[in-house]
Amino acid sequence: MSRHGSSNRLSPKTRQSLANENKHGSSWNQISLVASRAPLNSIPDPSQYQWETPPQQFQHDFREKPESSKSSISRKTEGIAELQRVSSVLKTSKVHCRGKSSSSEPSSVQSTPIRSGHRVSDVSGFTLTRLPSQFVNGRGRGGVFPKVPGGVSIAFPQQLSADVPHFELDDDPSFWNDHNVQVLIRIRPLNSAEIISEGYGRCLRQESAQTVVWLGHPETRFTFDHIACESVSQENLFRVAGLPMVDNCMSGYNSCMFAYGQTGSGKTYTMMGEIDKMDGKLSDDCGITPRIFEYLFTRIMKEEESRKHERLTYSCKCSFLEIYNEHITDLLEPSSTNLQLREDLKKGVYVENLTECSVMTVNDVLKLLQQGAANRKIAATHMNSESSRSHSVFTCVIESRWEKDSISHLRFGRLNLVDLAGSERQKSSGAEGDRLKEAANINKSLSTLGLVIMSLVELAQGKHRHVPYRDSRLTFLLQDSLGGNSKTAIIANVSPSIWSANETLSTLKFAQRAKLIQNNAKINEDASASVIALQQQIQQLKDQLSFLMKHQPTSMELNFFPRAEHSRLCYFSKNYEPSEDINMYDEHETPKGAIVKTLRGALRREKLAETEVRRLKAEIEYLNCLAHQREEEVQHTKMTLRLREERIKSLAALSEGLISADQFFLDENNALREENLLLQAKLERNPEVTRYALENIRLLEQIRLFQDFYGQGERETLLADISELRNQEPDVAKELEQCKDMNSKLFR
Numbered sequence: 001m002s003r004h005g006s007s008n009r010l011s012p013k014t015r016q017s018l019a020n021e022n023k024h025g026s027s028w029n030q031i032s033l034v035a036s037r038a039p040l041n042s043i044p045d046p047s048q049y050q051w052e053t054p055p056q057q058f059q060h061d062f063r064e065k066p067e068s069s070k071s072s073i074s075r076k077t078e079g080i081a082e083l084q085r086v087s088s089v090l091k092t093s094k095v096h097c098r099g100k101s102s103s104s105e106p107s108s109v110q111s112t113p114i115r116s117g118h119r120v121s122d123v124s125g126f127t128l129t130r131l132p133s134q135f136v137n138g139r140g141r142g143g144v145f146p147k148v149p150g151g152v153s154i155a156f157p158q159q160l161s162a163d164v165p166h167f168e169l170d171d172d173p174s175f176w177n178d179h180n181v182q183v184l185i186r187i188r189p190l191n192s193a194e195i196i197s198e199g200y201g202r203c204l205r206q207e208s209a210q211t212v213v214w215l216g217h218p219e220t221r222f223t224f225d226h227i228a229c230e231s232v233s234q235e236n237l238f239r240v241a242g243l244p245m246v247d248n249c250m251s252g253y254n255s256c257m258f259a260y261g262q263t264g265s266g267k268t269y270t271m272m273g274e275i276d277k278m279d280g281k282l283s284d285d286c287g288i289t290p291r292i293f294e295y296l297f298t299r300i301m302k303e304e305e306s307r308k309h310e311r312l313t314y315s316c317k318c319s320f321l322e323i324y325n326e327h328i329t330d331l332l333e334p335s336s337t338n339l340q341l342r343e344d345l346k347k348g349v350y351v352e353n354l355t356e357c358s359v360m361t362v363n364d365v366l367k368l369l370q371q372g373a374a375n376r377k378i379a380a381t382h383m384n385s386e387s388s389r390s391h392s393v394f395t396c397v398i399e400s401r402w403e404k405d406s407i408s409h410l411r412f413g414r415l416n417l418v419d420l421a422g423s424e425r426q427k428s429s430g431a432e433g434d435r436l437k438e439a440a441n442i443n444k445s446l447s448t449l450g451l452v453i454m455s456l457v458e459l460a461q462g463k464h465r466h467v468p469y470r471d472s473r474l475t476f477l478l479q480d481s482l483g484g485n486s487k488t489a490i491i492a493n494v495s496p497s498i499w500s501a502n503e504t505l506s507t508l509k510f511a512q513r514a515k516l517i518q519n520n521a522k523i524n525e526d527a528s529a530s531v532i533a534l535q536q537q538i539q540q541l542k543d544q545l546s547f548l549m550k551h552q553p554t555s556m557e558l559n560f561f562p563r564a565e566h567s568r569l570c571y572f573s574k575n576y577e578p579s580e581d582i583n584m585y586d587e588h589e590t591p592k593g594a595i596v597k598t599l600r601g602a603l604r605r606e607k608l609a610e611t612e613v614r615r616l617k618a619e620i621e622y623l624n625c626l627a628h629q630r631e632e633e634v635q636h637t638k639m640t641l642r643l644r645e646e647r648i649k650s651l652a653a654l655s656e657g658l659i660s661a662d663q664f665f666l667d668e669n670n671a672l673r674e675e676n677l678l679l680q681a682k683l684e685r686n687p688e689v690t691r692y693a694l695e696n697i698r699l700l701e702q703i704r705l706f707q708d709f710y711g712q713g714e715r716e717t718l719l720a721d722i723s724e725l726r727n728q729e730p731d732v733a734k735e736l737e738q739c740k741d742m743n744s745k746l747f748r
C-alpha cells in the first residue's frame with residue numbers, strides 16, 4: 001500500500017484537540033520516588049523480575065479490564081459510551097490516588113485470577129513474570145494494574161495527570177567537538193487511543209531535560225544527552241539535534257540521524273512531520289528533515305558569499321530509498337526495486353543505480369520528500385493508522401570546493417536521515433497476513449540493529465567482537481553511521497503511556513546502550529585533489545626553471561616569478577634592474593668605469609639567479625616527494641582497509657567455528673603486525689613533516705640571502721649608488737633647466 005499525498009499523519013487540528021483533551025486531568029502525583037542510578041549493564045530488565053506488590057503509596061484503585069485480544073483502537077470505535085465509562089473510572093482512580101492508603105479504598109471490581117510465577121514471552125523477547133493473582137488487574141489490595149498490550153497485566157505506580165512539566169532543550173554547540181554519537185529521547189504526547197485505554201496513566205516521570213524515570217518495577221532512572229518532553233516544539237528539537245548535524249556535514253563529516261522507537265511513537269513526525277510549506281514558510285509541525293535543508297541552504301549562501309575570494313562552491317545531491325521486507329526500493333523512482341548494496345574503497349557502502357538529484361533550494365528538497373513519502377509503504381495497524389512499514393533513508397551528499405594557496409580543496413559529507421519502521425508486537429499492532437510478514441522483517445532488522453549496537457559497545461569496551469553489519473540491509477547500509485566514520489544522532493521516540501510501558505523501557509535501554517558506541521568521524525577531504533594540485537605546481541616550477549635556464553641573466557624580470565610572493569628573493573632581483581645601472585652611468589663615467597659597474601651588476605644578478613634556480617630545484621624535489629608520499633598514503637590506507645576486511649572475515653570465520661581460536665589469534669597477530677608496520681611507515685613519511693621541512697629550507701635560504709646581502713657588501717654598494725645619484729641630482733636639474741631654455745628658444 002502506498003501513501004498518496006502529504007505525510008502528515010495527524011492534522012494540527014486533531015493534535016490540538018488531543019492537547020486539549022490532555023488538560024482534563026488532575027494535578028501531579030506528589031509521590032516522591034527514590035531514584036536509582038545504575039550503570040547500563042546493571043540496569044535490570046523488568047521482564048527478569050517477578051512483579052512485586054507495589055508499595056502502598058503507589059497503589060491506586062483500578063477498574064476491571066477483562067483479558068481480551070481486542071485492541072484499544074477497536075475499542076475506540078465502540079464510541080463515546082466507552083469513553084464516558086473510562087473517564088468515570090479515571091475520576092475514581094484519581095480520587096484514590098490522592099489517598100495515602102489506597103488499599104483501604106473499597107474496590108468495586110473483580111480480578112481475573114492468574115497463576116503466580118508463570119513466565120510468558122512477549123514479541124520483543126522479554127519474559128514477563130505474571131503477577132500473583134491478588135495483583136492482577138489491581139483487584140483487592142489496590143494498585144493500578146494496567147493491561148499491557150502483550151495481554152499481561154502488570155503492577156505499575158504511574159503518573160496520573162494530564163499535565164506534565166515542560167523542559168526546554170538547550171543546545172550545546174561544543175558537544176560535537178569531542179563527541180561523535182549523541183542520543184536524544186523524545187516523549188510524544190498521549191494519544192486518544194491511549195487516553196481511552198489507560199487514561200492519563202504514564203509510565204515515565206521526567207525530572208529534567210536530561211533525566212527521566214521509568215516508573216515500573218524496579219523504578220529506573222535514565223540519563224541522556226537530551227530528553228525532549230511532550231511539549232517540546234519541532235523547532236526546539238531541530239535547533240538542538242538537527243542544526244549541529246548540518247554544521248558537521250558542512251565541515252566534511254559524514255553525519256547521520258535516525259529515529260528509533262516502537263510503532264506509533266512519533267518517528268515519522270519527528271523526522272518528516274508536515275512537509276508542506278504554508279505561505280512560503282515551513283509549518284510549525286514540520287519535522288527535522290525539511291528544517292535541516294532550510295538551514296543548510298541559508299548557510300551555504302552565506303559561506304559562498306563570505307569566501308568568494310577562495311571561489312568556494314557547494315553542491316548537494318539527494319537520494320531517497322526504503323528498505324521493505326529486506327528489499328531496497330528507490331523512492332524517487334519506485335520502478336527501481338530490489339537495488340543492490342555495493343562496497344567501494346572510495347565511496348564506502350552505496351546503493352547501485354539509486355537516483356541522485358541535485359538540489360539547490362529547500363523547495364527542491366521538499367518536492368523530493370513529498371515524492372518519496374507518497375511512494376513509501378505504509379499501512380494501518382491497530383497502533384498507528386498510517387504506520388510506516390519500511391525503513392526510509394534520505395541521503396544528501398554535500399560537496400564543497402575551494403582554492404587556497406594555489407591548491408584546490410574538495411570536501412564532502414554524507415548526511416543520512418533515517419526514519420526506521422517501528423518495532424511492534426503482533427498482538428498490539430493486530431498484524432496479520434502481509435502486515436505480519438512486514439512486522440517480522442521489521443523486527444528482524446531492528447534486532448540486528450540492536451545486536452550491531454551491542455557488539456559495538458563491547459568493541460568500545462575493548463572486547464573482540466564480530467559486528468554483524470551484513471545480517472540486514474539496514475545495518476549494512478548504515479555501517480559508517482554505526483561505529484564508523486560518522487557523527488551520529490539517535491532520536492529514540494517513546495510513548496509515555498502506561499499502555500506502552502514495556503516498549504518504552506526497551507527503547508530507553510536501546511538508547512542507553514547506543515550512547516556507548518564510539519564512532520571515528522574524520523573530515524572527508526579528497527587527497528587526490530591536492531596531489532593533482534601539487535603535480536600542477538611542480539609542472540609550473542619546471543617551466544619556470546627551464547625558462548630561467550634559457551634566458552638568464554638578461555631577462556631577469558619580475559615576471560619570471562609568477563609565485564613571487566613565495567620568495568623575498570625576487571624582491572631583491574627586482575630592485576637590481578641592470579638597465580637602470582647602465583643608463584645611469586654611461587653618460588657620466590668613463591667607459592671603463594661603466595663597464596665595470598655593469599659587469600658587477602650582471603655578476604650579482606647571475607648569482608641571484610643561480611640561487612633562485614637552486615631554490616626552485618629543491619622545491620620541485622620536495623613537491624615531487626610530497627606527491628609521492630600522498631600516493632603512498634593512499635596505498636597505505638587501501639592496504640589497511642584490506643587488512644581490516646581480512647580481520648573481519650577471520651573473526652566471522654571464528655564465530656562460525658570455521659577456524660580454531662589458535663589459528664585466529666595467529667592471523668590476528670600477523671594482521672596487527674602488518675598494520676603496525678604500515679602505520680609506522682605512515683608516521684615517518686607524514687606529508688605535514690615534509691611540508692614543514694620544505695618551508696624550513698626555504699626560510700633558511702632566505703636568511704642566507706639576507707646574510708649574503710650584508711656580508712658581500714651589497715648594502716654598501718646600494719648606499720654608494722644612492723648617494724651618487726643624489727650627487728648627480730643638481731647636475732641633472734641644471735641640465736633640465738638648460739633643455740627647457742633651449743626648447744623655449746626654439747619655439748620662439
Ligand SMILES: Nc1ncnc2c1ncn2[C@@H]1O[C@H](COP(=O)(O)OP(=O)(O)OP(=O)(O)O)[C@@H](O)[C@H]1O
Pocket residue numbers: 008009010015187188189191230261262263264265266267268269270384386387388389420421422423493
Ligand atoms: N511529538 C508529537 N506531537 C504531536 N503528535 C505526535 C507527536 N509524535 C507523534 N505524533 C502523532 O502520533 C501519530 C503517530 O506518529 P508517527 O506516525 O510519527 O509514528 P511512527 O513512530 O512513525 O510510527 P510507525 O513506526 O508505525 O510508522 C501521528 O499521528 C503523529 O502525528
